[in-house]
């Protein structure tokens with residue numbers, strides 16, 4: 472919304488949220504999320520044509536176009552629990568829009584939603600809104616965190632789906648005229664509603680599938696002496712496959728891949744397509760396998776026990792250049808190590824101690840609900856978790872180092888100094904392939920790097936669950 476305000480000075484954008492603390496932060500000097508370039512954009516527009524407010528109903532009443540970007544978490548209870556999208560927040564928003572509206576409006580699905588959600592939303596709105604006409608559009612968002620501003624300035628495409636009626640077509644053109652103020656016509660795709668809704672789930676499923684494919688191969692690389700970087704480069708030079716998004720890792724994280732694939736799986740099951748559901752489920756299974764495989768490697772190479780050993784965790788965010796920890800693989804890796812009684816010392820340049828403690832305590836999927844619905848008590852194994860503000864502090868007297876986020880600064884650390892201050896034998900487990908293995912081995916480390924030829928030490932220590 473901030474980028475729309477920047478690129479379209481004639482449009483007034485008001486971002487409304489029921490969370491008072493978030494809106495207060497959006498109005499302050501410290502924005503509630505870390506995203507490179509966002510501060511600049513907000514500062515340029517805030518108070519001119521970009522406003523942040525908790526007066527949700529007032530601004531919805533005044534608006535011509537309402538973008539709904541509320542959370543769409545995975546259901547934790549009842550029908551479809553663990554898979555289906557929980558549309559409670561969406562339904563509440565739709566009912567509120569219907570209640571307060573006194574003029575026709577375009578309602579845009581910006582959240583990622585199950586295919587056919589627009590139909591449900593239409594029903595809610597038409598049953599509740601007297602004689603007012605609503606046009607529902609699907610306009611899914613494809614930005615990635617860490618590169619959000621660049622992605623929004625120069626997207627691969629913008630997708631707008633609407634009803635194939637004259638009114639639907641008119642609404643599509645209205646929204647198109649907003650984006651066409653900075654995006655070339657050819658990049659603005661228009662489709663029917665269901666294609667737009669499904670394309671978003673499909674795009675995330677394809678992206679995640681690429682990572683699970685390369686991660687599955689990384690396990691085979693380790694067993695055969697192949698190097699996953701060389702394999703993915705060789706594969707990616709085929710122009711039909713392409714070089715991007717083929718980096719092996721400890722597993723993908725983030726608030727959307729898992730949630731959206733589970734959602735897709737559930738929709739397939741509801742449509743009587745168990746084989747298709749099973750196909751996509753495998754992407755998640757390989758991701759879970761990759762995380763537990765990593766933990767097993769750590770424990771197995773340290774004589775099959777990490778009890779009371781200090782393990783430094785470098786990086787907790789789900790990728791670099793963000794402070795977001797939703798579904799970060801670091802949560803599962805830390806829980807795995809804590810389960811084996813390790814002491815973990817965590818450093819991430821953008822994640823607070825409070826966030827890390829909450830993440831390690833929370834149940835799966837709880838993170839995607841408002842803060843007042845999340846657990847508040849402290850974790851029982853808190854004494855085994857310390858959060859520090861420096862990589863050297865985290866690694867001091869440690870037995871092993873796990874690199875779980877690919878922050879650039881981890882490439883430039885003084886590994887000789889780290890080695891000198893660790894207990895021996897000193898291990899590095901690189902879950903993001905950021906370190907120079909040969910250099911670290913020269914220093915004296917025993918190094919494990921995802922999908923790379925195994926250190927002789929690790930070959931003799933098979934990681935059997």
Ligand SMILES: NC(=O)C1=CN([C@@H]2O[C@H](COP(=O)(O)OP(=O)(O)OC[C@H]3O[C@@H](n4cnc5c(N)ncnc54)[C@H](O)[C@@H]3O)[C@@H](O)[C@H]2O)C=CC1
Pocket residue numbers: 487488489490493527540541542543560563564581582583584612613614615616726727839841
């Ligand atoms: N985070 C990302 O990079 C991307 C997210 N998406 C999708 O966008 C949607 C939102 O994602 P996030 O922004 O990450 O979630 P979020 O949880 O950070 O933000 C959702 C916000 O909606 C507010 N909210 C809930 N009900 C409301 C209501 N009735 N009225 C006003 N505000 C309400 C919440 O207080 C919260 O601040 C999800 O469907 C997600 O899949 C899509 C593409 C990228």
Ligand SMILES: O=C(O)[C@H]1O[C@H](OP(=O)(O)OP(=O)(O)OC[C@H]2O[C@@H](n3ccc(=O)[nH]c3=O)[C@H](O)[C@@H]2O)[C@H](O)[C@@H](O)[C@@H]1O
Pocket residue numbers: 583612613614615616617675678682715716717718719720721722723724725726727728789790791
């Ligand atoms: O729907 C969404 O929320 C967004 O989800 C992803 O964006 P995001 O999760 O922010 O970040 P990605 O760059 O996709 O990374 C996701 C995870 O995959 C991992 N990853 C990515 C690429 C790769 O080659 N290997 C790999 O392990 C990252 O480290 C990260 O943990 C998609 O890339 C966006 O297009 C989409 O809009």
